[in-house]
Amino acid sequence: MRFCLTICSAVLLFACGGEDAGGGGGFPAPLVETAVVEQGDLVGTWSFSATVSAPRSSVLATAATGRVQVVRRREGESAAKGDVLVRLDAGKARAAVDGAEADVAAAEAEVERTRTLWERAQALGERLSDEERDDARLRADVAAAIRDRRAADLRARSEELADHVVRAPYPAVVTARLVDEGAWVTPGAPLLEVIERGDPELRVGVPAARLPFIAKDMVVEVRSGLRRFEGRVAAVVPAVDPDTRQGLVRVVMVGEDLGDLLPGAPVEVSMEVRLATDALLVRREALQDGGHGMSVIAVVEGKAVPVAVRVLEQAGGRSAVEGEGLQVGMKVVVRGAGRLRPDSEVREVGAQQAKGE
Secondary structure, eight states: OHHHHHHHHHHHHHHHHHHOTTSSSSOOOOEEEEEEOEEEEEEEEEEEEEEEEOSOEEEEEOSSOEEEEEEOOOTTOEEOTTOEEEEEOOHHHHHHHHHHHHHHHHHHHHHHHHHHHHHHHHHHGGGSOHHHHHHHHHHHHHHHHHHHHHHHHHHHHHHHHHTTEEEOSSSEEEEEEOOOTTOEEOTTOEEEEEEEOSOOEEEEEEEGGGGGGOOTTOEEEEEETTEEEEEEEEEEEEEEOTTTOEEEEEEEEESSOOTTOOTTOEEEEEEEEEEEEEEEEEEGGGOEEOSSSEEEEEEETTEEEEEEOEEEEEETTEEEEEOTTOOTTOEEEEESGGGOOTTOBOEEEEEEEOOOO
16 A cells, blocks of 8 residues: 555656646646736716706795785696796785876976976076076976886886786796695795706716716716617716715707606616726736735736736726836736736736726
């Protein structure tokens, strides 16, 4: 039995020596998989949750106090810009306007009378004393001032009368009717909720760090259930919410047949973003975290050479990096790096292009 074990041990030692790439009788060089460092643009696809919104929405209120006389629209009904939606009882306001109009008419008549007297005084010239001419001029000036004051009062009374009517601020659809006829309302009381008729918009919350990569007129894909729509970035708001640490990106829809995109509905927004331009690209598996920063292991003349790198961006299984000594066309280890030491010999399974999996 001892003789058999000795023979087996010798055979094993011989076999190991035969596989040694260096021919020195030691262990074979570790087997690794490599990929080639490329140069180009790194493009990633980002997805965000968003909510469909109407171009504009408003809660309509009155600036007057009174009893609701008529509400002319119900939920789901449309109105053109300027259409009367709610009218309050305006009897007292109407009477005030009528009285102010009469006061203005009387003041206009007085202006005409005193102006005629002043013109006559000017025509008489030296036949009137300076005191008489000054008195005629003063009367004309006072009459004009009274007329102007009463005209201002009429404008104020007219505005108060107009406040008893609530009109559609734009082509709108009523989404909520908050009062009915007979209700007593005060200034600021909400009466109707409306949204603007028109193509829907999206307001997308984007983390602050990603805002610089998004630009006006970028094309995006909008997914609602199984349907796909095209959108376009209308604006990137240059501000960040201090609570959410997000910025606002406004997206408008492109095309027709947008009926499925109803205000309030949740959607997913995807956009392709160029994260790095003309950068060195490696597969994400090539990155090694040694505790003191990131590195890749290059294979140079059959030996492992660590190269410290800084990761610029990552997307789609690839990373844009920069590092001293790293060059386009170099091979870097993507599998098997854990067994390597600096300057240790390696055997490659085969170089592959730096494509994400």
